Amino acid sequence: MLEQVEDTIAKMTALQAAGIGFALDDFGTGYSSLSYLKRLPLDQLKIDQSFVRDVLTDPNDAAIARTIVALAHSMGLAVIAEGVETQAQREFLAANGCMAYQGYLFGRPAPIQNFRW
Numbered sequence: 534m535l536e537q538v539e540d541t542i543a544k545m546t547a548l549q550a551a552g553i554g555f556a557l558d559d560f561g562t563g564y565s566s567l568s569y570l571k572r573l574p575l576d577q578l579k580i581d582q583s584f585v586r587d588v589l590t591d592p593n594d595a596a597i598a599r600t601i602v603a604l605a606h607s608m609g610l611a612v613i614a615e616g617v618e619t620q621a622q623r624e625f626l627a628a629n630g631c632m633a634y635q636g637y638l639f640g641r642p643a644p645i646q647n648f649r650w
Contacts, residue, residue, distance in 0.1 A: 538569075538572065541573075542572060542573060542574065545573060545574050546574050549574050549576075554576035554577065555573070555574065555575050555576055555577070556575065556576060556577035556578065556579050556611075556613070557569070557570065557573070557575050557577070557578050557579065558579045558615075559579065559581040559615075560578045560579055560580060560581060560601055561580065561581050561583075561584060561597060561601060562581045562583060570604075570608070575610055576610060576611060577605075577610055577611040577612065577613060578601060578604070578605040578610055578611075578612050578613075579612075579613050579614070579615050580598055580601050580602070580612065580613070580614040580615065580626075580631065581615065581616075582614075582615045582616020582636070583616075584597045584598050584601070585598065585614050585615065585616045585617055585622060585626070585636070586616055586618075588622055588625055588626070589619075589621055589622060589625060595625070598614070598625075598626065598629065598631070599629045602626075602629050602630045602631045603630070606630060611633065612630075612631050612632075612633065613631070613633035613634065613635060614626050614631050614633070614634050614635070614636075615634075615635050615636060616635075616636045617634040617635065617636035617637075617638045617639070618636050618637045618638050619638060620638065622638070623638060
């Protein structure tokens, strides 16, 4: 993806036209630069769990989480927080505009046969 960005964008745009959406995972870490955020046809940002983990105790993580939510909303993107493990974390995120979550607070990984369809 990083070596052929234009080709990736074209393929993502075609898939989006077919109803497939895209989220930028682990936003704020690794290769999730602002230039990709600007160029890729995205639907959602995922706040990396490394920021969620200490959102209640580390003012920097709290500021980063709030900023990611504000950035996503200002760009018309949905936002989801990963690694939500406590009700207090969920409440902080909700109070700051993040309304979608994943993490152990909601369930642990399980085999497919444990799911009800």
